[in-house]
Amino acid sequence: MFRGVIKPLGIVLGGILCVHLSVFAAETDTKKSSPPAKKAKAAPKTETNEPKKEETKAAKQETTAAKQEDSSKKVVATVNGENITQKEVDKIFKRFGNQIGEDQIPAVTKQILDGLITQKILLQFIKDNKIEASQAEVDAELNKIREDVKVNPALKDKTLEEVLESHGGSIDDMKKDIIISLSLEKYFGKGLDDQKVKAYFEQNKAAYDGTEVKASHVLIDTRQMKTDAELSQAKEKINKIKAEVDAGKDFAEAAKQYSDCPSKERGGDLGFIKRKGQVVEPFAAKAFELKAGEVSAPIKTNFGYHIIKVTEIKKGTDVNFDDIKADVKQDMMSESASILLLQLKQNAKIDIKV
Numbered sequence: 001m002f003r004g005v006i007k008p009l010g011i012v013l014g015g016i017l018c019v020h021l022s023v024f025a026a027e028t029d030t031k032k033s034s035p036p037a038k039k040a041k042a043a044p045k046t047e048t049n050e051p052k053k054e055e056t057k058a059a060k061q062e063t064t065a066a067k068q069e070d071s072s073k074k075v076v077a078t079v080n081g082e083n084i085t086q087k088e089v090d091k092i093f094k095r096f097g098n099q100i101g102e103d104q105i106p107a108v109t110k111q112i113l114d115g116l117i118t119q120k121i122l123l124q125f126i127k128d129n130k131i132e133a134s135q136a137e138v139d140a141e142l143n144k145i146r147e148d149v150k151v152n153p154a155l156k157d158k159t160l161e162e163v164l165e166s167h168g169g170s171i172d173d174m175k176k177d178i179i180i181s182l183s184l185e186k187y188f189g190k191g192l193d194d195q196k197v198k199a200y201f202e203q204n205k206a207a208y209d210g211t212e213v214k215a216s217h218v219l220i221d222t223r224q225m226k227t228d229a230e231l232s233q234a235k236e237k238i239n240k241i242k243a244e245v246d247a248g249k250d251f252a253e254a255a256k257q258y259s260d261c262p263s264k265e266r267g268g269d270l271g272f273i274k275r276k277g278q279v280v281e282p283f284a285a286k287a288f289e290l291k292a293g294e295v296s297a298p299i300k301t302n303f304g305y306h307i308i309k310v311t312e313i314k315k316g317t318d319v320n321f322d323d324i325k326a327d328v329k330q331d332m333m334s335e336s337a338s339i340l341l342l343q344l345k346q347n348a349k350i351d352i353k354v
Contacts, residue, residue, distance in 0.1 A: 209316030
């Protein structure tokens with residue numbers, strides 16, 4: 001399948017959508033283990049008062065349930081006119097249980113909402129372009145996954161449904177991911193012949209032959225910056241740092257003095273990195289353009305502004321294109337999907353209401 005899209009969506013969405021039942025189970029156990037209340041002798045309760053208390057309690061429970069239902073119907077975002085509700089966000093969030101701290105809740109909630117927006121945008125694109133995978137194709141992919149589950153020793157005697165449920169997912173969630181994956185694979189795979197795939201491989205050999213570079217950086221973190229003025233100051237700061245390095249300032253000293261990354265304690269040293277999968281793409285792309293000892297111009301990533309220095313290059317080994325052709329093709333489609341998603345988000349009418 002199209003791992004460039006299905007993998008992140010499967011983890012962020014399909015892999016964690018669930019109904020969290022442990023709370024109900026805990027409540028049941030508590031009720032079973034609680035001793036019956038003793039009656040107070042000094043003020044015995046009359047039979048006429050007991051029904052009233054029960055009625056009041058029931059009324060409160062109904063009111064609470066009604067409020068929760070209303071809250072779950074609340075629209076937290078719209079994507080090109082289609083709603084995303086609080087219920088959808090809550091359904092995913094409950095998967096985490098007590099695994100996240102209170103201070104992490106806003107960031108996790110944002111990530112969940114971003115994932116739902118991404119899913120909505122891609123499903124809309126697939127529908128609008130009439131490229132949706134057929135039911136037969138989806139069923140065939142599901143059957144492949146079922147067979148993988150059967151032969152996995154760690155999942156012995158478990159069905160796919162049971163595995164998904166234990167990880168907070170469901171078949172319906174997985175089907176959405178499969179539809180996105182197969183549909184985009186079909187869309188981007190058209191016209192992607194061996195010649196084009198081979199040309200991409202030749203241009204990006206370092207991503208496949210195991211080449212690594214030892215990189216250091218100075219980071220000016222912009223993730224908490226809200227205004228253009230703040231971002232402008234950050235850009236100006238990184239430019240000044242680059243000028244100091246160009247004028248002879250030791251790069252490691254510059255990192256210790258200015259960087260917002262924990263690596264500053266090591267003079268900005270990040271160790272050896274591979275071309276793909278370890279650091280964000282703009283950073284990796286720039287690092288692998290550099291020669292040993294060379295310092296980059298400032299670049300921007302989702303973390304902020306960086307300057308990068310490569311201190312060592314560890315060459316990889318020869319790799320046969322035919323052995324990894326399928327992987328190269330997947331990478332090409334993944335890159336195309338990332339570009340498409342960025343364009344779709346830029347052109348979409350997204351209204352986040354929380």
